[in-house]
Amino acid sequence: MKIHILRAGYCTAPEHIAIQGGAWRHIHFPAMFALLEHPRFGAMLFDTGYSYRFFDETRAFPNRLYRWMTPVTLREQDLAINQLSTFNLQPRDISHIFISHFHADHIAALADFDRARFVHLPHAYEHIRFARGLEAVSKAYLPDLLPGDFDECSASVDLSKPRALPPEYAPFTIGYDLLGDESLIAVELPGHATGQMGIFARGENDQTFFFVADAAWLKRAVVQNLPPHKIANLLFADGQAYRETLSNLHSYHLNHPNVHLVPSHCEETISALSSRSV
Numbered sequence: 001m002k003i004h005i006l007r008a009g010y011c012t013a014p015e016h017i018a019i020q021g022g023a024w025r026h027i028h029f030p031a032m033f034a035l036l037e038h039p040r041f042g043a044m045l046f047d048t049g050y051s052y053r054f055f056d057e058t059r060a061f062p063n064r065l066y067r068w069m070t071p072v073t074l075r076e077q078d079l080a081i082n083q084l085s086t087f088n089l090q091p092r093d094i095s096h097i098f099i100s101h102f103h104a105d106h107i108a109a110l111a112d113f114d115r116a117r118f119v120h121l122p123h124a125y126e127h128i129r130f131a132r133g134l135e136a137v138s139k140a141y142l143p144d145l146l147p148g149d150f151d152e153c154s155a156s157v158d159l160s161k162p163r164a165l166p167p168e169y170a171p172f173t174i175g176y177d178l179l180g181d182e183s184l185i186a187v188e189l190p191g192h193a194t195g196q197m198g199i200f201a202r203g204e205n206d207q208t209f210f211f212v213a214d215a216a217w218l219k220r221a222v223v224q225n226l227p228p229h230k231i232a233n234l235l236f237a238d239g240q241a242y243r244e245t246l247s248n249l250h251s252y253h254l255n256h257p258n259v260h261l262v263p264s265h266c267e268e269t270i271s272a273l274s275s276r277s278v
């Protein structure tokens with residue numbers, strides 16, 4: 001499977017919120033998405049990054065709070081659909097989109113892909129499905145970002161078919177074989193958002209990618225096992241679970257320094273892995 005690390009827009013926030021001991025300056029948090037070119041299933045995406053719908057949906061209160069918290073920059077050429085055209089792909093060529101979680105910066109472009117099957121952990125969706133207004137925005141969820149036919153187009157991961165993972169995945173012991181060929185193994189990464197899904201993806205030349213979404217905002221946080229500022233707990237579904245997940249990522253990374261562990265918003269990691277210069 002060919003794997004391309006891309007980004008669609010970025011927001012800015014103070015580094016010291018993202019990691020304990022971080023600087024007071026604002027840094028860029030790119031909204032990463034990945035293009036996965038599978039020999040049998042064709043082109044697929046992991047998340048989508050921002051789209052202009054984010055601005056439409058955050059024009060009025062209470063959603064405007066979201067824009068204030070994370071000011072977003074997005075250029076026309078950054079849109080997922082425009083970047084895919086450089087790979088000679090049309091939106092209808094995307095067969096699956098794997099949704100790590102339903103925060104706006106991960107799902108804003110779903111509606112551009114009308115032939116894709118949306119794959120997610122069931123409780124991630126159930127947690128936000130009926131949330132509206134202030135309740136929704138407090139979950140970093142903007143309901144109108146989801147396509148109207150989302151329910152018909154989505155396929156939640158079947159939790160009744162867990163897979164015991166071999167020891168090389170330790171400390172992760174349970175996963176879900178998303179396509180049935182072991183090319184994509186999902187694991188739950190609880191804490192940041194309910195039902196957050198991380199994915200191990202097998203690339204070419206024996207390279208493994210581990211997409212960890214927002215389980216850590218910076219790779220440095222995983223390497224040093226350093227959580228964000230305590231105030232960030234207000235944003236998380238479960239602060240205690242977040243710490244446990246971060247510790248698990250830390251020990252996994254110590255055992256597998258050659259696996260490309262990719263936090264969705266880590267500029268350093270995404271720049272290093274990006275197949276295009278920004």
Ligand SMILES: [Zn+2]
Nearest residue numbers: 101103193214
């Ligand atoms: Zn998030």
